[in-house]
Amino acid sequence: MVFLDEFSYLLRYSDIEAEFQSIVDEVLQNSNLMLILSASSVRRSFFEYSAPLYGRSDAVINLQPLRFRHIFEWFPGISPEDAVKIYSVTSGIPRYLEFFRGNKVEEEIIENFFNPNSFLFREAKELLEEELREPETYYTILEAVAKGKTRVNEIAQYSFIEPKNTARYLRILEDIGILKREFPVCRKAKRGIYRFKDLYFAFWFRFVAPHFEEIESGFNEGAIEDFKAEFNDYLGFAFEEIARQVLIDLSREGKLPFRITKIGRWWHKGEEIDIVALNERERKVLFVEVKWKDLSGKEAERILKDLKMKSELLKLEGWEKHYGIMARRIEEKVGLALSII
Structure with missing residues (x-):
């Protein structure tokens, strides 16, 4: 077994993919060797049709970050609020x-991001420079998204890029998991919007x-x-x-x-619902408003009333409808409280 980590370093040499094409076709085919290549750029090397290595992978593993629930395993006894703060700046990267x-999570964030000698202060910039061939362009695009240009x-x-060329850069940022493209649930839309998928990059480019x-x-x-x-405010996002x-x-x-078989946001003409979760086969839907704040009982009732009114805009007649709020705290409920009404 031969394992090459940070394969993107080798990709800086123009003929390296052709060399590895020969290795795969001539060396590995009749041997008992296993070759494993690891790096974010590897996915483009194997998935772009014009790439020399296209179609030559036996398996592709897209290793995902830890999920939010794992924060409680990593930090035993941590409060839900502090868990949210840590996940919101690390995106679950071990x-x-x-x-x-x-x-003292906020003090730790300050030390890790606003100290020029800290790892997390430089990591985002260095990743873009190491993984991408035009880092300045990608940097500017991510700045735009951080400023609300979606x-x-x-x-x-x-x-200052032609729209037809911008799509290619955005697709690559999607491929490596920094951005995601969203379409409104339950509504046909030709053009989606782009938001941060990686919360570390979202925080870094914001602050x-x-x-x-x-x-x-x-x-x-x-x-x-x-x-x-x-x-x-950032934590709300x-x-x-x-x-x-x-x-x-x-x-x-x-x-x-x-x-749930499908989940996402919904928006149309200035109206928005934070989460719409549904099961299309059973024709059941859950509408949820997400609020990073403490809510009294009266505030929760008002939010639910508004949510029910907005839900009618989706025109899901005949569907079984449920409504909920997820907030930092709801009345006497402490932590991550979900009220299903």
């Missing part, structure tokens, strides 16, 4: 979790990238002030992904009114 102890034309305009030069020179006060003022994971886990455990 290497990144190693830099946290789970105590449509191709908006991203292209911010990045570190705008202040990178200042932090690097040892002047991090502005970055820390920005973090303290806006981190709670990250909590949506966590809520989606929790709902999927609850569905698998049979703790929801039905088994």
